[in-house]
Amino acid sequence: MLLGRTSTAERVADILRNRIAEGYFPPGTRLSEEAIGGALGVSRNTLREAFRLLTHERLLVHELNRGVFVRxxxxxxxxxxxxxxxxxxxAVVRGLGQPPYALDALAAAVAEGDTAARAEDWKGVSTANIHFHRELVALAGSARTDELMRGVLAELRLAFHVVDDPRTLHEPYLARNREILDALRAGERTTAEGLLARYLDDSLTRLSAAYARAVDTPAD
Structure with missing residues (x-):
């Protein structure tokens, strides 16, 4: 769908950020001004401003005489x-008020992951996982925090692309997402925070190991 004339560079940046977070633009992809500008119906200047915003967010890099690439x-x-x-x-989980919490979007992300796993769609599982964490942060009701995490989670998706075995990486977090959801449903905020902290520590360990195998191991 073409964007209207009143669209801003920020809106274009939102679209491109979401595309990165959904896995459509892998790391190293060159972004064509002509193709993207034509698809969105925006001027080259507007698109370049959107690229600049996403470069500031560390999602894109500009290489002299070569163009703009996904980082x-x-x-x-x-x-x-x-x-x-x-x-x-x-901090979001710790700062939640008294239950009950509005968990429908979080539950939908868990269901989305389960559906993708049954289809053995591991890219879909990773996308659902990103949706889960986006909705978890949204429980804070803070537009600023939401904006910060949109960029962080889009960056996270760039790391997912280098994993050689996405099922091994993502499948264990289906159950862990459900555990966090169940704790919040029960109003057990402290339990949910503890589950989340261990989850993130384990995620870093697993992703760093997978990343090292895929990226940092010298070629023979």
């Missing part, structure tokens, strides 16, 4: 993403 993460990026997630996500 390729390194091991320190993966660690820093998880530090940020732990700070934000655990």
């Amino acid at each position: 390729v993460l390194d091991a320190e990026d993966v660690a820093d993403i998880h530090r940020t997630r732990r700070l934000v996500e655990c």
Whole structure:
């Protein structure tokens, strides 16, 4: 669908950020101004401003005389993403008020992951996992926190692309997402925070190991 003339670079950046988070643009992909601008019906200047915003968010890089590319993460990026997630996500759960909580969107993300797993769609499972954490943060009711985590979770998706065995990485978190949901349904905020903290620590360990195998191991 073409964007209207009143659309802004921020809206274009939102679309591209979501595309990255959904896995449509893998790391290293060159983004064509002509193709994307034509698809969205926006000017080259608007698109370049959107690229600039996403470069500031560390999702894109501009290479002189070559163009704009989706960023390729390194091991320190993966660690820093998880530090940020732990700070934000655990604080959101810790700061929840008295139950009951509005958990329909969180439950929908769990169901989405289960459906994808039954179809052995592991990319779909990883997308559902990102949706779960996005909706978890949304429980804070903070537009600023939501905006921060949209970028962080899009970066996380870039790390997923280098994993050689996505099922092994993502499948265990289906049950763990449900455990967190069940704890929140029971009003057990402290339990949910503990589950989440261990989840994120384990996620960093697993993803860093997978990332090292895929990226950091020198070629023979």
